[in-house]
Amino acid sequence: EDQVTQSPEALRLQEGESSSLNCSYTVSGLRGLFWYRQDPGKGPEFLFTLYSAGEEKEKERLKATLTKKESFLHITAPKPEDSATYLCAVQARGQNFVFGPGTRLSVLP
Amino acid sequence: GAVVSQHPSWVICKSGTSVKIECRSLDFQATTMFWYRQFPKQSLMLMATSNEGSKATYEQGVEKDKFLINHASLTLSTLTVTSAHPEDSSFYICSARKGTAGTEAFFGQGTRLTVV
Numbered sequence: 001e002d003q004v005t006q007s008p009e010a011l012r013l014q015e016g017e018s019s020s021l022n023c024s025y026t027v028s029g030l031r032g033l034f035w036y037r038q039d040p041g042k043g044p045e046f047l048f049t050l051y052s053a054g055e056e057k058e059k060e061r062l063k064a065t066l067t068k069k070e071s072f073l074h075i076t077a078p079k080p081e082d083s084a085t086y087l088c089a090v091q092a093r094g095q096n097f098v099f100g101p102g103t104r105l106s107v108l109p
Numbered sequence: 110g111a112v113v114s115q116h117p118s119w120v121i122c123k124s125g126t127s128v129k130i131e132c133r134s135l136d137f138q139a140t141t142m143f144w145y146r147q148f149p150k151q152s153l154m155l156m157a158t159s160n161e162g163s164k165a166t167y168e169q170g171v172e173k174d175k176f177l178i179n180h181a182s183l184t185l186s187t188l189t190v191t192s193a194h195p196e197d198s199s200f201y202i203c204s205a206r207k208g209t210a211g212t213e214a215f216f217g218q219g220t221r222l223t224v225v
Contacts, residue, residue, distance in 0.1 A: 031211035043115070043202045043216035044153075051211070087152065095141060095210045101152045 002027040002092050004100035012106045013078055021073040021103045023088030033071050034097065035064050036087040044087055047073075078107045112136050113205050115217025122193055122224055130188045130220045132203030138183035139205035143214060144176075147200045159186055193224040 003026045013019055025033065032051055036044035048057045050066040057064050061082065063074040073086055085104050089097040112135040122128050132142060141160050145153040157178050159165035165178035175197075177189040186205075190197055200221055204214040 032213070034213055036216070041200075041219070041221070043113075043204075043219045046111070046213050046215055049213045091211055096155055096158055097143070097204075097214060099153045099155075104150075 002090060002098045004088055004090055004098050006086075006088055006100035006103050008103060009101070010104040010106070012108065013075075015079055015107055015109050016077045018074070018076045018078070020075070021086055021105070023071040023073070023100055024069060025071070025088075025090045025100075026069075027090050027092040027098070029093045031091045031093070033066055034089045034091070035071070035073055036089065038085045038087055038102070040085075047086075075105070078105075080107045080109050083107045111207065111215045113139075113203065113215045113217045115203050115220055117220060118218055119221040120223070122222070124194055124224055125192055127189055127191045128193055128222060130190075130201055130203070130222075132186045132188070132205065132217050134184045134205040134207070134215075137205075137207040139186075139207055140183070140209070141206045141214075142180055142186040143204045143206075144178060144186075144188050145202045145204070147202060147219075153202065156188075190222065193222070195224045198222055198224045 005024045007022045035047040038044040048064040053068045085102045087102045088100040114133045116131045144156045156171045157165040157167045159180035161183045167173045180186040202219040204216045206214040
C-alpha cells in the first residue's frame with residue numbers, strides 16, 4: 001500500500017531562520033512527487049513536481065529535492081507570508097494522488 | 110494558466126436537502142478530476158475520481174448514492190450531496206489534472222458546507 005508521511009507535524013521558525021520539511025514515501029513505481037502549499041480555508045496551491053531521484057526544483061525561497069525514499073522542502077530565510085501547511089503527495093501506478101498529513105509552518109516576525 | 114474554479118465557496122443548507130458544488134477548469138481541459146473532503150487540521154481525503162464521460166470511481170467507504178459526481182465535459186465536474194445531514198458538514202475540494210498520470214493536479218478554492 002502506498003504511504004506518505006511528513007515531519008515535523010508542526011514547525012515554528014523565526015523570520016530568516018532556514019529549515020527543511022521532510023516527506024517520506026513508500027510506493028510501488030513512483031510516477032511523481034508533488035508539493036503543495038495550503039492556506040487556511042483555501043484549496044492547495046501547486047508548488048513543485050519531482051520525478052526522479054536527484055532532481056531539484058526551486059521557486060523563490062523554496063527548494064524541493066528528491067531521493068528514492070524521501071523528499072525535502074528547504075525554506076531559506078523564510079518570511080511570515082510563508083506560513084501555511086505544506087502538503088506532499090505521490091502518484092504511483094494508479095491515477096490517484098496519495099497525500100501526506102502535512103506540516104504546519106509558522107514563521108514569526 | 111491552470112486555474113480551477115470551484116463554486117460556491119461556502120453554502121449553508123437545511124438537513125435533508127441537496128447541495129450541488131461545481132468545479133471548472135478555466136483554461137485547460139481536464140482529463141481527470143478528483144473530489145476530496147477535508148476535516149479541520151487534517152489532510153485531504155479522496156472521495157472519488159472521475160474521467161470525462163465515465164462513471165466516477167469512488168473510494169472505499171464513500172456512498173456513491175449520497176455523493177453524486179457528474180463529469181459531463183472536459184472542463185466541468187459536479188458533486189451533489191444528496192439528503193445532506195449535519196455530519197456531511199465539511200470542506201470539499203476538487204482538483205483537475207490536464208495531463209496523464211504523473212502530472213500535477215490543480216485545486217479549486219474549496220467549498221465550506223454547513224448543514225443545519
